[in-house]
Amino acid sequence: MYTQAMDLAPKEEQRHVRSLEEVELMRRFDAKIDAGDYVEPKDWMPEHYRKTLVRQISQHAHSEVVGMLPEGNWVTRAPTLKRKTILLAKIQDEAGHGLYLYSAAETLGTSRDEMQAALHSGKAKYSSIFNYPTLTWADMGVIGWLVDGAAIMNQVPLTRCSYAPYARAMVRICREESFHQRQGFDALNVMMREGTPEQRAMVQDATNRWWWPSLMMFGPPDAESVHGTQNMRWGIKRISNDDLRQKFIDATAEQAKVLGVTLPDPELKWNEARGHHDFGPIDWAEFWRVVGGDGPCNKERLAARVKAYDDGAWVRDAALAYARKQATRQEAA
């Protein structure tokens, strides 16, 4: 007997003949998703659901960890002790997010070593946004305002993701991302209100450079999103790429007015009939170039991660040796 139910696996997998038992398991899984219930690690799940979660959660974890690099660039050059402390706390939060997410992915039967090997070999993706350089201090504020702002818009619906460990991790991550967004907006607000003309120009320049890449964070248009439809049916994603992007633009256009910066899109304007802002075309060729490894900082980012991993080998070895020693002592006691 053949069934596809909600599991639209790749073509070869769809030809796989399912046993009656599997069909029943699938039926119960679909019913659970339809009822809005959560899936726990030990529950039965279709292989394609498991794989798509490993893909998304590990990409997300890699994004958090690679995302520390552009900001790490400014720790030693933060203008005041207060701003340095905030920046350090934010970067540490991102490391924590990476750890929660790698742990959530591990509950699906993949190991951290496998995920990291995929990142370091260039096989795994991470968010396109972290392949852009951070040229001035205003970039730190704009990353908080726009990049973390886009991340929250995308990630709040993930607190209702059907896979429970991912949803639970996202609750805490979103609380912390909200602080990240606010600290960025606050830093920019101070520069715009109390700063010199040069500082205001710096904020405008950073906004010009980060606006379009931030819109690309939501992924390709719905019509070109490979995983979108299936992920929505499985309750992994709750809102589509285009709808999230529109919500972000609507919210941010108002925030830009409060800050006193201009968003670099001459076609951006409120459309009363749609109840949304219209906006100009996004350069999807640039997006795919960056995703494909040819962005301004792809090589630098990956090299930094590989170096950090290699430099940390002695720490992992020491931790393992200590754990072995503890285990031997406990066995002997």
Ligand code: 3HC
């Ligand atoms: N950067 C890199 N790759 C991207 C991308 C982006 N901005 N947007 C989409 N892609 C990739 C997809 O991963 C997919 O490639 P794959 O098949 O090789 O995995 C391909 O482009 C097609 O995209 P789809 O729309 O079909 O993919 P999804 O349905 O998975 O949607 C997504 C993409 C919206 C990014 C989704 O995976 C998602 O919501 N992920 C969780 C959130 C996340 O990863 N956020 C990272 C942002 S930054 C961050 O978290 C750090 C914070 O501190 C700022």
